[in-house]
Amino acid sequence: MTSTARPVSGRQLRIAVVGGSITGPVTALLLLHAGFDEVTVFEAAPESAPRGGGLIGLEHCALDVLDRLGIAQHEFVAHDSEAVVQMTIRDRHPAEVIRRTYPGRNTTWSLLHHALARRLPAGVLHTGMRVTALTGQAGQPVLRFSDRHTELADLVVFADGRSSTGRRLLDPDRTLRYAGYVAHRGIAEVTPPSGLRDFLRLQPCPGVQFNLAPVPDGCDWTFYLGCTSAEYAQRFGADPTRRVFALPRHVSTAARTHVDTHADLLLPAEHAAIVHATTTRMAVPVLDITPPERMVWPVGTGHAVLLGDALAPVRPHTARGANNGIEQAAGLVAALTQHRKYRADLTAALHGWQRRHLPAAVAAVHRGPEIGHRLGLGIR
Ligand SMILES: Cc1cc2nc3c(=O)[nH]c(=O)nc-3n(C[C@H](O)[C@H](O)[C@H](O)COP(=O)(O)OP(=O)(O)OC[C@H]3O[C@@H](n4cnc5c(N)ncnc54)[C@H](O)[C@@H]3O)c2cc1C
Structure with a gap:
C-alpha cells in the first residue's frame, strides 16, 4: 500500500462502502491497494449470521481484478x-x-466471499450495521444506521445488493x-x-x-x-x-x-x-428492474454511487451480476486514483466512470428477459 494518498484538499477522501458481500469487499480492497486509507465497509448482517451462496461464473476481466488483488485463483476456483x-x-x-x-471460471459465493473478507484489514469491516438513510443538503454526506449511529463520508459507495437502500434513497422510481x-x-x-x-x-x-x-x-x-x-x-x-x-x-x-x-x-x-x-x-x-440512467449522485459537498446488484440486479442467466460489480469497482477505483494522484476533477472522474460502465449494466438488464423469453421462462 502506498503512503502518498493525498487528494487535492490535502486530506484523504473518506470512503464509506455499504455492503460486505462481493462488490463491497472488492471495492474496499482495491481502494486500500490504491493507497486510500480511510475506507470503511458497513454490512447489515451480524458477524454471527449464517451466510452462504451458490455457484458464480466469473469472466476473465473480473478474474484479473482478483489476480491484481493478489488472490490466487486456486483459493476460490475449486x-x-x-x-x-x-x-x-x-x-x-x-x-x-x-x-x-x-x-472464465466458476467459483462459489462462499469461497469468494471468504477470500475477500479475510483480506480486509482489522477495523475496516463493521458488521451488524444497517444503513437506513443518507443526508447532506449542504455539508458532507452523512450515513444514518438503524441503531441511530451516524457516519460522515466524502464518498458513499452503495454495494448493498438487490434490495438496495442506496437505490431506494437515490433512485426511488426504479423498483423491482x-x-x-x-x-x-x-x-x-x-x-x-x-x-x-x-x-x-x-x-x-x-x-x-x-x-x-x-x-x-x-x-x-x-x-x-x-x-x-x-x-x-x-x-x-x-x-x-x-x-x-x-x-x-x-x-x-x-x-x-x-x-x-x-x-x-x-x-x-x-x-x-x-x-x-x-x-x-x-x-x-x-x-x-428498469435499466439505470446514472450511477453517480451529488450529496451535499460529496457524492454517492451505486454499483453491483445495488445499481442493477440482473437475471441469473446473464451470469453478469458479480462480473458487473467487480468490473465497476475496478473502474471506480481507477477514476478515484486519477483524482488522488493527479488532481483530476473528482466529479468529472466519477462521470467518466459512469459513462464507461453504464452501458454494460443496461445491456445486462435487457439481456435477462431476452434469455428468459428464449427459454420460455417468465411472464410474457
Ligand atoms: C442463481 C444465481 C446464479 C448466479 N450466477 C452468476 C454468475 O454466474 N455470474 C455472475 O457474475 N453473477 C451471478 N449471479 C449474481 C451474483 O450472485 C450477484 O450479482 C452478486 O452476488 C451481487 O453481489 P453484490 O455484492 O453486488 O450484492 P449482494 O451479494 O446482494 O450483497 C449485498 C450486501 O449488502 C448488505 N446490505 C444490504 N442492505 C444493507 C444496508 N442497508 N446496510 C448495510 N448492508 C446492507 C447485504 O447484507 C449483503 O451482504 C447469480 C445469482 C443467482 C441468484
Whole structure:
C-alpha cells in the first residue's frame, strides 16, 4: 500500500462502502491497494449470521481484478473446467449435447466471499450495521444506521445488493418487478455423478432449466421453475419483491415437494436423485428492474454511487451480476486514483466512470428477459 494518498484538499477522501458481500469487499480492497486509507465497509448482517451462496461464473476481466488483488485463483476456483455442457432432455434422457467453452471460471459465493473478507484489514469491516438513510443538503454526506449511529463520508459507495437502500434513497422510481419464475437452489452433499467436472445445463422443455456443477462440498444445482407471485408467497412466506432471497428457514415443505415432484417428472433419474438428497435448500425469485440512467449522485459537498446488484440486479442467466460489480469497482477505483494522484476533477472522474460502465449494466438488464423469453421462462 502506498503512503502518498493525498487528494487535492490535502486530506484523504473518506470512503464509506455499504455492503460486505462481493462488490463491497472488492471495492474496499482495491481502494486500500490504491493507497486510500480511510475506507470503511458497513454490512447489515451480524458477524454471527449464517451466510452462504451458490455457484458464480466469473469472466476473465473480473478474474484479473482478483489476480491484481493478489488472490490466487486456486483459493476460490475449486474446479477449473471451462466447459459448459448443454443437454436437451427428452423423456428424462439426454437427447442432444452441445459443448461450449466459458471465457472464465466458476467459483462459489462462499469461497469468494471468504477470500475477500479475510483480506480486509482489522477495523475496516463493521458488521451488524444497517444503513437506513443518507443526508447532506449542504455539508458532507452523512450515513444514518438503524441503531441511530451516524457516519460522515466524502464518498458513499452503495454495494448493498438487490434490495438496495442506496437505490431506494437515490433512485426511488426504479423498483423491482417479479419476472414470474424462481431459481430453486441447493448444494447436495453427494459425490458428483460420473464424470461431472463441468457446468451442466439441462433443458427438459420450455419454461424449465436445471444447472448442475461440482463444488467443494458436493454438487451445486439451480432449478428454474415458473411460479406465480401468490404461489411464491405461499411457499416462501412473503412476496417475491420483499423476500428477494429465501433462506433455508423460509423454504416450506410445500416448496420442497414442488421441486422434488418436478425433478421426478422432468430430470434424468440421477439428477432427480441429487435434488431429493439435498437437505439444505434456498430459492431466489427472478426479478427485473428498469435499466439505470446514472450511477453517480451529488450529496451535499460529496457524492454517492451505486454499483453491483445495488445499481442493477440482473437475471441469473446473464451470469453478469458479480462480473458487473467487480468490473465497476475496478473502474471506480481507477477514476478515484486519477483524482488522488493527479488532481483530476473528482466529479468529472466519477462521470467518466459512469459513462464507461453504464452501458454494460443496461445491456445486462435487457439481456435477462431476452434469455428468459428464449427459454420460455417468465411472464410474457
Ligand atoms: C442463481 C444465481 C446464479 C448466479 N450466477 C452468476 C454468475 O454466474 N455470474 C455472475 O457474475 N453473477 C451471478 N449471479 C449474481 C451474483 O450472485 C450477484 O450479482 C452478486 O452476488 C451481487 O453481489 P453484490 O455484492 O453486488 O450484492 P449482494 O451479494 O446482494 O450483497 C449485498 C450486501 O449488502 C448488505 N446490505 C444490504 N442492505 C444493507 C444496508 N442497508 N446496510 C448495510 N448492508 C446492507 C447485504 O447484507 C449483503 O451482504 C447469480 C445469482 C443467482 C441468484
